[in-house]
């Protein structure tokens with residue numbers, strides 16, 4: 001039996017617009033992991049206590065096997081500390097961990113770029129029209145600046161940045177959120193393209209702020225990105241409430257992260273506000289701190 005794991009992820013800036021060729025910045029969450037164990041079997045069998053729709057996973061695994069040119073008769077066991085359907089990349093982590101485990105069982109060694117390419121095949125099934133940012137950051141396990149079909153840029157992020165990730169507990173489907181934005185884009189191309197242009201500017205400014213360690217600016221840019229995501233209709237009451245609570249606790253900025261329509265809120269706090277904010281938010285929500 002071969003076991004491999006993959007990390008979670010958080011999108012800092014640029015979700016959704018990245019599907020339309022705009023840039024996004026994403027970071028790995030290395031302490032949350034998806035573990036996939038693979039062994040030969042007479043038929044393809046999936047054992048998982050975390051995912052409900054195992055047929056959907058089977059389709060993704062078959063796709064990975066096709067890419068790696070191996071028979072898909074495996075017994076696959078999936079364990080995860082990444083929360084499912086909450087914007088932390090559980091499906092992409094599954095694609096990446098399964099790619100690494102199946103390749104290893106075949107005796108093939110893949111570098112991170114090869115893992116990214118293979119895992120995209122199943123990620124695209126899971127998400128339907130995925131930009132590829134999730135499986136890219138999870139394959140690379142480092143902060144990235146990502147544009148679809150372009151070379152991945154690894155970012156030197158300021159090391160003491162702490163991102164507070166707050167789970168709204170509203171489960172969201174990335175495929176549904178992407179489809180909702182696609183519908184909006186179809187109905188009003190000009191307006192939605194202008195929102196995407198704004199997001200692009202925000203992401204490009206954030207790249208510099210991240211490298212310079214300008215946390216206040218990173219917060220301002222989160223607020224700007226959130227305004228754009230709201231215009232795209234991706235906020236729900238619960239995430240808006242969390243963002244308002246972060247603001248009351250003195251954050252530099254806060255936004256939804258990932259697909260939206262629920263899922264996670266991310267926020268950055270000044271050092272002197274961080275501990276209090278973490279403890280206040282933890283009283284009501286599941287909070288994860290992502291350190292780069």
Ligand code: MEV
Nearest residue numbers: 015016130131132258259
């Ligand atoms: C999901 O984590 C990010 C989205 O932009 C979808 C994608 O990029 O495939 C919403």
